[in-house]
Structures are given as C-alpha cells and as structure tokens.
Amino acid sequence: MRKFNKLFLTILPISSISAFSIISCTTNTKNNNQIPTIPNNIKPDNSHNPKQPEKPKNLEHNDSNSNNTTDNNNSTNDDEPQADQPQPNKPKKKVDFSDLENLSKDYSFEYVTQYNSISATSGWIKIKSEQARIFKDFIFKNNKDILNNYQIELDPEILPDIRDQKGIIDKVGIKFTKDKESKTLKFTFKGFKPKESTHKEDKTKNKKDYIKPKDNIDSAFLGLYPSLVAYMLLYIEEGASNNKYDKDIKQTGNVINFDDLKNDNKDLFENEFKGFGPGTKELLFNYKEDYKKIYKDKITKARYNDFTGDLELEVQITNTDDHTNWKEDPIITVPFTFKGFRRIDIKKPEDNVLKISLTKRALGEIVNNAYLKKVIQQLKEQGTLNSGKEIRLGDVSGSSLKDEIFNKLTVNVEDKTNKTYRNTQTLGLSYTRKAENKSIIGLKNNMTLYPFHTRVNKDSIKNINVIVNDKKY
Numbered sequence: 001m002r003k004f005n006k007l008f009l010t011i012l013p014i015s016s017i018s019a020f021s022i023i024s025c026t027t028n029t030k031n032n033n034q035i036p037t038i039p040n041n042i043k044p045d046n047s048h049n050p051k052q053p054e055k056p057k058n059l060e061h062n063d064s065n066s067n068n069t070t071d072n073n074n075s076t077n078d079d080e081p082q083a084d085q086p087q088p089n090k091p092k093k094k095v096d097f098s099d100l101e102n103l104s105k106d107y108s109f110e111y112v113t114q115y116n117s118i119s120a121t122s123g124w125i126k127i128k129s130e131q132a133r134i135f136k137d138f139i140f141k142n143n144k145d146i147l148n149n150y151q152i153e154l155d156p157e158i159l160p161d162i163r164d165q166k167g168i169i170d171k172v173g174i175k176f177t178k179d180k181e182s183k184t185l186k187f188t189f190k191g192f193k194p195k196e197s198t199h200k201e202d203k204t205k206n207k208k209d210y211i212k213p214k215d216n217i218d219s220a221f222l223g224l225y226p227s228l229v230a231y232m233l234l235y236i237e238e239g240a241s242n243n244k245y246d247k248d249i250k251q252t253g254n255v256i257n258f259d260d261l262k263n264d265n266k267d268l269f270e271n272e273f274k275g276f277g278p279g280t281k282e283l284l285f286n287y288k289e290d291y292k293k294i295y296k297d298k299i300t301k302a303r304y305n306d307f308t309g310d311l312e313l314e315v316q317i318t319n320t321d322d323h324t325n326w327k328e329d330p331i332i333t334v335p336f337t338f339k340g341f342r343r344i345d346i347k348k349p350e351d352n353v354l355k356i357s358l359t360k361r362a363l364g365e366i367v368n369n370a371y372l373k374k375v376i377q378q379l380k381e382q383g384t385l386n387s388g389k390e391i392r393l394g395d396v397s398g399s400s401l402k403d404e405i406f407n408k409l410t411v412n413v414e415d416k417t418n419k420t421y422r423n424t425q426t427l428g429l430s431y432t433r434k435a436e437n438k439s440i441i442g443l444k445n446n447m448t449l450y451p452f453h454t455r456v457n458k459d460s461i462k463n464i465n466v467i468v469n470d471k472k473y
Contacts, residue, residue, distance in 0.1 A: 095181040099145065103185070107139050110191030119164045120192040127169075127189070128154060135174075139187075150176040155184045167192035204332050207317045210291040213336050214284060220272035221283045223418030225452035226311035226341040230302035232261055232276040233313070237299045249443050255431045256450045257442035267424045268450060270415070284313075284338060294323040300333065306452050309341040342418060344452070353421045353451050355412040356429075362408035372401065376466075402458040406430065411440055413451055421451050429456055 109115035115123050127134055135152050146152070158173025169189040175182050221229075235245045235258050250257050260268065264275040281299060301314035316333045319326040345351045358366075366372060407430040413423035428437030442449040446457040 095178050097176065097178075097183045099149070100176055100183065100185060103140075103143065103146065105185065106188045106190065108191040109138075109189060112138065112191070116191050117193055119195060120162050120167050120169050120189075121164055123189070123192045124160065124162055124169055146176075150178050152176055158184065158186070164192075164195045167194040203328065203330055206291060206329070207295060207332050208334065210288050210295045210317060211297055211315060211334070212286045212288075213338065214286055217338065217340070218283055219418070220270070220420050222340050223342055223415070223420030224273070225306050225344070226304035226309060226338075227306050227453035228261075228450060229311055229341065230304045230313075231449055231453060232258070233281060233299050234302055236262075236276055236278060236280060249445075249447075251431065251442050251444050253431050253433075253439070254435060255439045255442040256427070256448075258449070260442070261450060266422070268413075268422060270419050270422045273420050284336075285315075294320055294329075296320050304453075306342075306344045307346075309339060309343040311338045311341055312336070313338070342420075351417055353413050353415045355414055356409055357412070358405065358409055362410075366401065366404055366408065369401075369404065371404075372466075375401075401464055402461050405461060405464065406458040407432070407435065410437060 109123065115126070118126070131154050136147060140146050140152070153175050155173030155175040158171065160172045161170040162168075163170065167190065169192070172187045172189055173184050174187055175184045231245075235243065238244060245258060256268070261276055263277055269275060285297075295317055296319075297315050297317050299313050300316045303312040304310065313336045314333055315336060316331065318331050319329055323329060407428075409429050411427040411429060413421050413427070415421035426437050427440050428435055429439055429441060431439035431441050440448045440450055441456060443453075445455065447453065447455050
C-alpha cells in the first residue's frame with residue numbers, strides 16, 4: 001500500500017491538468033447541415049466520382065414524398081454524430097458508501113502478541129509498514145465484502161493522535177476508494193502497552209525519596225579527613241561477622257586499625273565526635289521514616305580526595321522482607337557527593353594534624369650508632385668533611401640510616417583548627433614488636449588509616465642531611 005500512495009501522489013498533478021484541458025475545450029456551434037470542409041478549403045468534385053450514380057433529370061416526385069424525404073434525411077443526419085458536435089454528458093453514478101457506516105470504528109490489539117507488548121508509538125510505525133496485512137488479517141478480516149469492494153489504505157493527510165500513556169492511537173484516517181471515488185473514516189486503535197505499565201519512572205521514585213543527603217552536616221564530622229570517613233563507612237557497612245576488610249587489609253599488632261576507631265574513642269577524638277558506628281551514615285543522610293520498613297540501604301563504594309575535602313559514596317537501596325510488592329520495586333544504586341571535609345594543606349603544613357619528629361634521645365642514639373660513625377670516617381678520608389657544612393648522606397655510597405630513623409620517628413596528632421582529632425599518647429610509625437609507641441600504620445602494605453589514609457615507609461624519607469661542627473668527631 002505504501003507504493004500505491006507514492007503512485008497516487010505522482011499522477012495527481014496529471015489528473016488536474018486533464019480536468020483543466022476538458023474545461024477549456026471549445027464547443028463547435030455550427031449548423032449541423034453544413035458540409036464539413038477539407039483542409040485547404042478544397043471541395044471534392046462529385047461529378048467525377050465513379051461511385052456516385054447520376055440522378056435522372058426528369059424524375060418527378062410527390063411533394064409530400066419530397067418533404068418526407070427531406071425530413072428523413074434530416075432525421076438521419078441528426079442521428080449520426082458529427083465530428084465537431086459535443087456529446088451530451090451522461091450523469092455520473094455516485095458510489096454508495098453506505099456499507100461503510102456499519103463498520104466498527106474501534107479495534108483492539110490487546111490479543112495480538114506482536115502489538116500488545118509495544119507502545120502505541122511503536123505500534124503505529126509497525127502498522128504503517130504492513131497496513132495491507134493489518135487490514136486483511138485483523139481489522140477487516142470479518143468484512144470480506146469491504147475488502148473486495150474497496151481499495152483500503154491509511155490516509156496520509158490525517159495525523160493520528162498517539163497516546164502512549166494509555167496505549168491508544170486515536171483519529172486514525174482510513175481511506176476507502178472505489179471507482180475513483182474515496183471516503184475517509186476515522187478509527188481508534190487500542191490494546192497497545194501503556195506507558196504507565198512499565199513504571200520506569202515510578203519504580204525508583206520511592207527509593208529515591210527514601211534517602212536524601214543532609215543540607216547541613218555536623219561540623220565535628222566535617223573536621224575529619226574524607227579518606228578516614230570513606231574507609232570507616234565501608235568497614236561498618238560490612239558488619240562484624242566475616243568482615244572482608246578485617247581479613248584483607250587490616251594490620252594486626254600494636255597499631256591503630258579499624259578496631260581502635262569503632263565507637264567512642266576519646267584517645268583519638270575529641271568529645272564532639274562520637275566515633276564510628278552503624279549510625280554514622282545518618283550524619284550524612286536523612287531517611288523517610290515511612291519507607292524504613294520496606295527499604296534498606298548499604299554504602300557499596302567510596303571515593304575521596306583529601307586535598308579537596310570531597311567524599312563520594314554509592315548507596316545501594318534494596319527491599320526488606322516486609323516489602324509485599326518487591327518484584328515491582330527494583331534495586332537501585334544512587335551516587336552522592338559531599339564537600340567541605342577537612343583538607344590537607346600543602347601550603348600551610350602547620351594546619352595539618354600530623355606532626356612527625358625525632359626526639360633528642362633518639363637522635364643521640366643514632367649519632368652514637370657505629371654505622372653513622374663509619375660513614376663520617378669515610379667522608380673524612382675522602383676529604384669531603386668540612387666543619388659546618390651540610391652533608392647529604394643519601395649521596396654517600398652504602399649509607400642506609402633510613403631503617404633506624406624510620407623506627408625512631410614519633411608521631412603526634414594536633415588539631416588546632418577543627419578540634420576533632422585528639423592525641424593523648426605519643427604514636428610512632430614502626431609496628432615491629434620492639435616499637436615503643438603504637439603505630440599509625442594500621443593497614444597492610446604500610447598504609448595508615450588514622451588520621452587519614454596514606455602509605456608511609458622508610459622510602460618516604462627522601463633526604464638525610466648531617467652537619468658536623470667538630471672535625472675531631
């Protein structure tokens with residue numbers, strides 16, 4: 001049927017021109033008894049026509065017969081069509097479309113598998129591509145007379161009203177053509193898949209309303225570095241039993257690990273912060289109480305930037321056992337971004353909470369170390385030892401004081417700005433059994449958790465400089 005539409009549009013201008021030509025045609029009004037002329041006004045010579053018999057000269061006729069003959073001749077001429085005389089137009093018989101009035105103008109695709117599972121918009125596209133089959137096998141399959149008597153096609157001049165929400169195509173123009181006359185009727189198609197039945201928007205709406213980020217977060221909580229918050233939130237979400245973070249990354253021994261940071265630890269935090277626990281994430285989110293019975297949430301991923309103070313979380317929202325319609329309520333994951341946490345300030349290191357130093361006692365032990373004395377002796381023999389000159393031991397071949405210095409470094413946590421971190425004891429970096437102080441390296445692979453997440457080892461010590469004031473050393 002699509003090809004026919006194109007053909008119809010192609011010949012339409014020609015039909016119009018033909019009609020115009022007929023209307024503008026000139027009608028011959030000459031006397032019917034006038035002899036038609038031959039081109040160039042040359043009359044035939046009847047006297048020399050061998051086929052024309054000569055009329056007797058003295059043949060007498062009755063007047064009445066003569067008149068009758070004339071009348072008969074005139075009658076004969078009137079019956080014969082003349083070349084230039086137009087024929088009277090016969091009245092054109094109109095096509096009777098009354099049989100179309102009994103057609104049902106509603107058709108449902110509800111039980112047509114290939115249509116009841118798609119939207120009205122998709123259904124319309126499909127109907128246009130196979131309209132001949134649709135008319136024959138579905139819409140007019142019980143009206144054989146209509147199929148036989150008419151050429152049926154969609155009227156391209158009429159745009160239907162497609163309503164995806166209800167699965168309806170309204171005002172579908174179907175054109176019926178017979179004997180070059182046509183009539184268009186409007187139909188309604190139903191039974192397509194309604195948009196509301198998919199519930200793509202509504203299925204997740206309740207879950208999105210269930211949890212929202214807080215507009216104002218407690219200042220004590222924002223005083224923490226986002227890396228610490230990220231790790232602790234993930235750890236708490238795993239629960240105490242078979243926690244993968246305990247098995248995979250937690251360092252054991254005299255260190256600050258997850259266990260030290262759970263709950264309220266006044267040795268590590270000020271009173272304003274109550275520590276990490278199951279309720280910590282409620283410092284970040286507001287929950288809709290009406291949905292707590294049917295929904296539950298879990299933080300599944302976390303990203304952080306300690307230099308910008310940004311924390312990103314992905315929260316998975318699932319259904320509880322009390323949810324009666326859980327099949328229609330899919331699991332979703334919602335991303336959240338929180339800004340305004342504590343930042344590591346490289347330009348103002350004094351504002352950072354981590355202070356690493358070497359005590360005088362530890363320095364004395366290093367100075368009296370036989371290895372350092374050996375290094376100084378080598379410098380003296382090489383003539384590179386000058387009183388008051390700073391010597392970079394990293395440039396000396398065989399110099400390896402990093403292990404000893406690393407093990408003797410002390411760590412203090414001082415929070416002068418936010419008053420969130422607290423340190424009641426001297427901490428260290430080494431987590432060996434001989435270490436005197438508790439180590440902040442609470443995760444495997446020499447990584448810290450408190451006060452923020454980073455990696456520290458002896459290679460973190462980049463420069464070792466010594467100044468000898470006495471050549472006699």
